[in-house]
Amino acid sequence: GQQVMQIPQYQHVQEGEDFTTYCNSSTTLSNIQWYKQRPGGHPVFLIQLVKSGEVKKQKRLTFQFGEAKKNSSLHITATQTTDVGTYFCAAFTGNQFYFGTGTSLTVIP
Amino acid sequence: EAQVTQNPRYLITVTGKKLTVTCSQNMNHEYMSWYRQDPGLGLRQIYYSMNVEVTDKGDVPEGYKVSRKEKRNFPLILESPSPNQTSLYFCASTGGRGGTQYFGPGTRLTVL
Numbered sequence: 001g002q003q004v005m006q007i008p009q010y011q012h013v014q015e016g017e018d019f020t021t022y023c024n025s026s027t028t029l030s031n032i033q034w035y036k037q038r039p040g041g042h043p044v045f046l047i048q049l050v051k052s053g054e055v056k057k058q059k060r061l062t063f064q065f066g067e068a069k070k071n072s073s074l075h076i077t078a079t080q081t082t083d084v085g086t087y088f089c090a091a092f093t094g095n096q097f098y099f100g101t102g103t104s105l106t107v108i109p
Numbered sequence: 110e111a112q113v114t115q116n117p118r119y120l121i122t123v124t125g126k127k128l129t130v131t132c133s134q135n136m137n138h139e140y141m142s143w144y145r146q147d148p149g150l151g152l153r154q155i156y157y158s159m160n161v162e163v164t165d166k167g168d169v170p171e172g173y174k175v176s177r178k179e180k181r182n183f184p185l186i187l188e189s190p191s192p193n194q195t196s197l198y199f200c201a202s203t204g205g206r207g208g209t210q211y212f213g214p215g216t217r218l219t220v221l
Contacts, residue, residue: 009149031207042199042212043152088151092207095159096167097142101151 002093006100014108019076021103023089032072038085079107111136113202115213123221130185130216132200140203141183145196158183190220
């Protein structure tokens with residue numbers, strides 16, 4: 001089935017540093033979604049990207065969808081302790097959702 | 110308030126003892142899913158349902174059953190649980206095909 005690869009698996013940053021997680025697919029995606037899961041919580045939808053080359057911003061978070069619609073990234077500027085959690089990308093294809101393995105972000109105060 | 114509820118939140122059981130995890134949504138969504146989450150593997154879709162009486166296998170359906178007799182409910186059934194089904198389970202409801210997924214709070218299942 002569809003595979004969505006996500007790197008890195010873990011990232012530790014000092015508070016105030018930037019953070020980026022990357023999502024890659026071997027096939028063209030119709031869209032890509034991003035979710036955040038706080039420790040002990042459930043995934044919460046952040047955003048959906050649909051268009052080739054699309055860039056969307058939510059405060060300190062910047063989401064990009066690649067020109068070929070095979071990759072995506074989430075960049076957080078100047079991380080805060082509230083950014084702690086696991087970030088997942090997800091693709092919908094063939095009536096199914098496929099999640100990346102997630103990037104666990106630790107922010108050191 | 111729009112929400113997805115799951116019960117129970119925690120369950121410890123023994124091998125072979127049938128169990129059901131309930132899931133209910135109040136958003137009138139057609140598409141619902143069950144996922145299991147395991148360390149290093151992310152979320153894997155077990156089963157999904159595109160509408161009432163329509164269910165399909167996801168990536169890891171072995172050992173699980175589902176039913177969708179009414180739009181709001183999508184129970185997950187483990188007829189004969191085994192230790193390799195110890196995991197964190199999430200139900201999700203989706204507004205529109207491929208749209209935003211709303212997740213339940215999760216059910217942590219331990220099979221001894």
